Amino acid sequence: MDNFQFEVREMTKAYNGKKVLDISHLTIKKGRIYGMMGPNGAGKTTLLYILSLLLLPTSGKIYFEGVDTCKVNQYSLRQKMTLILQNPLLFNTTVESNIAYGLRVRGVEEEEQKKRVKECLKLVGLDSFEKRRTKDLSGGEIQRVAIARALALNPMVLLLDEPTANVDRGSVALLEKILKELNQRFKITVILATHDINQAYRISDEVIYLFEGKIARSPLENLYRGRVTKDKDIFLFDTGKIQVSILPERDEVNHISIPPEDIIVSIKPISTSARNSFSGKIFHVSDGGNSIRLGVDVGEKLWVKVTKKSFQEMRLNLGSQVYLTFKSSSVEAY
Amino acid sequence: MEYILEGIRQAVRLIFSLDREIFSIVLLSLKISTISIFLSSLAGVPVGFIIGTNEFRGKKLLVTIFNTLMAFPTVVVGLLVYSFISRQGPLGPLGLLFTPQAMVIGQFILATPIIVALTISATQGIDPRVKLTAMTLGASPLRTATTILSEARFALMAAVIAGFGRVIAEVGCAMMVGGNIRGYTRTMTTAIALETSKGEFGFGLSLGLILLAVAFSVNILLHWLQLRES
Numbered sequence: 001m002d003n004f005q006f007e008v009r010e011m012t013k014a015y016n017g018k019k020v021l022d023i024s025h026l027t028i029k030k031g032r033i034y035g036m037m038g039p040n041g042a043g044k045t046t047l048l049y050i051l052s053l054l055l056l057p058t059s060g061k062i063y064f065e066g067v068d069t070c071k072v073n074q075y076s077l078r079q080k081m082t083l084i085l086q087n088p089l090l091f092n093t094t095v096e097s098n099i100a101y102g103l104r105v106r107g108v109e110e111e112e113q114k115k116r117v118k119e120c121l122k123l124v125g126l127d128s129f130e131k132r133r134t135k136d137l138s139g140g141e142i143q144r145v146a147i148a149r150a151l152a153l154n155p156m157v158l159l160l161d162e163p164t165a166n167v168d169r170g171s172v173a174l175l176e177k178i179l180k181e182l183n184q185r186f187k188i189t190v191i192l193a194t195h196d197i198n199q200a201y202r203i204s205d206e207v208i209y210l211f212e213g214k215i216a217r218s219p220l221e222n223l224y225r226g227r228v229t230k231d232k233d234i235f236l237f238d239t240g241k242i243q244v245s246i247l248p249e250r251d252e253v254n255h256i257s258i259p260p261e262d263i264i265v266s267i268k269p270i271s272t273s274a275r276n277s278f279s280g281k282i283f284h285v286s287d288g289g290n291s292i293r294l295g296v297d298v299g300e301k302l303w304v305k306v307t308k309k310s311f312q313e314m315r316l317n318l319g320s321q322v323y324l325t326f327k328s329s330s331v332e333a334y
Numbered sequence: 335m336e337y338i339l340e341g342i343r344q345a346v347r348l349i350f351s352l353d354r355e356i357f358s359i360v361l362l363s364l365k366i367s368t369i370s371i372f373l374s375s376l377a378g379v380p381v382g383f384i385i386g387t388n389e390f391r392g393k394k395l396l397v398t399i400f401n402t403l404m405a406f407p408t409v410v411v412g413l414l415v416y417s418f419i420s421r422q423g424p425l426g427p428l429g430l431l432f433t434p435q436a437m438v439i440g441q442f443i444l445a446t447p448i449i450v451a452l453t454i455s456a457t458q459g460i461d462p463r464v465k466l467t468a469m470t471l472g473a474s475p476l477r478t479a480t481t482i483l484s485e486a487r488f489a490l491m492a493a494v495i496a497g498f499g500r501v502i503a504e505v506g507c508a509m510m511v512g513g514n515i516r517g518y519t520r521t522m523t524t525a526i527a528l529e530t531s532k533g534e535f536g537f538g539l540s541l542g543l544i545l546l547a548v549a550f551s552v553n554i555l556l557h558w559l560q561l562r563e564s
Contacts, residue, residue, distance in 0.1 A: 083470040085467065088467070106472060153471070
């Protein structure tokens with residue numbers, strides 16, 4: 001329990017009766033970097049706001065270091081963390097006054113404030129920007145001042161909402177470097193929402209994947225949009241190109257995903273209890289470390305994994321005709 | 335024409351000779367209006383802030399009411415205050431009629447709706463990220479509120495100045511509840527009205543010029559603030 005920075009239990013958030021988040025259980029361990037991925041509208045920002053105690057969940061519990069956040073003064077907890085908004089806002093004063101804001105709020109002495117401001121500006125590469133008016137800064141500079149302002153607080157948790165969405169490559173690299181360094185030096189817990197799968201894997205220890213408000217099995221592969229049709233007792237999900245038999249757990253399904261490791265690859269059709277079997281040609285082969293990653297075109301492009309050994313034994317290659325088989329129960333429906 | 339020119343000559347003479355009577359009237363006007371605006375701001379800014387930054391049922395109606403009250407006819411306010419503080423009125427025993435305090439009450443009622451309405455629009459126009467940012471940086475609820483007000487500072491100053499502009503120039507209410515008592519409740523506007531009707535055209539004109547100068551300065555200040563904001 002004490003190792004958890006956050007624990008989320010049976011939490012939902014709804015706007016006007018429409019659920020945007022529905023998380024049964026999520027734990028964030030102390031001192032780790034988390035990448036939060038998911039398409040637009042998946043609920044990343046809402047989840048960050050709830051963890052930052054800016055928004056209250058509709059139901060469920062959020063624990064911060066084991067403390068039920070509903071039962072304590074939220075603003076004193078809020079002082080232990082900070083969130084950098086996706087499109088950060090600087091107060092219409094000077095750079096120095098912005099960075100010192102959180103320190104003033106915490107009653108830090110003026111001397112110390114000045115020192116921290118200087119340090120943090122140096123960290124983000126904006127030395128001697130103290131007296132600049134914020135309205136004269138460029139977009140990239142605003143972003144950096146916002147980061148400096150967050151770092152000045154020495155937070156235990158740093159949450160960032162797509163911090164690199166609107167900045168140049170140089171700033172991205174700088175930010176990633178700073179985050180890594182802070183995490184290693186001060187054991188800060190970092191939660192970073194991002195669109196960029198490469199960034200997520202590059203800097204995070206763990207990736208949380210959000211999809212339509214739910215925590216999904218990490219990065220969804222073989223994700224398709226479509227609709228469900230019912231044929232007798234069988235539910236078929238029609239992507240427009242192929243029909244996949246599924247076992248839906250809820251009424252409305254708009255997306256399915258098929259985990260690549262649950263798909264069996266064979267050269268001949270096999271007879272099993274699995275309801276889904278497709279045939280197609282291999283159009284992509286790549287080395288995935290311990291396994292080989294194959295792309296097979298069965299109408300839709302499906303990604304599968306096979307071990308190196310089976311790959312060699314089956315003599316697979318680009319253009320080979322294969323059969324893909326998987327159970328209805330392996331298909332995840334959203 | 336000669337009559338007007340003579341009036342202007344006399345007015346300029348009075349102003350530049352620093353006539354004691356004139357300047358005591360000007361000072362009293364400024365004093366009463368400044369006190370009224372101070373009190374109006376104290377009440378109006380928080381009320382406007384609360385209405386502007388919260389969503390609740392009946393908000394639109396409330397905003398409309400304050401917008402309408404901005405154009406409250408000054409004599410009606412005078413009538414209202416008079417009815418309360420005149421001898422037979424509910425506040426009669428306090429003996430407020432024809433005192434500077436009565437004038438402050440009247441001006442307070444005139445200025446507060448202006449300050450409330452303009453504070454509402456000032457705080458509504460503030461980026462919602464200001465509140466979020468203050469919260470993410472650990473500000474208490476009170477600190478968050480003052481941060482929002484501080485971000486709206488130019489628009490708030492404009493609200494206060496607009497309120498001042500209204501009360502310094504109004505005559506109806508000041509006349510009815512102040513009574514234009516010399517050296518006690520005689521302000522620029524009441525003196526102008528009275529002295530001119532007595533035939534003291536030059537005297538009235540000199541006060542008129544000063545009042546105009548005050549109104550101009552206030553509006554130039556307002557304009558300058560709005561320029562700075564954009």
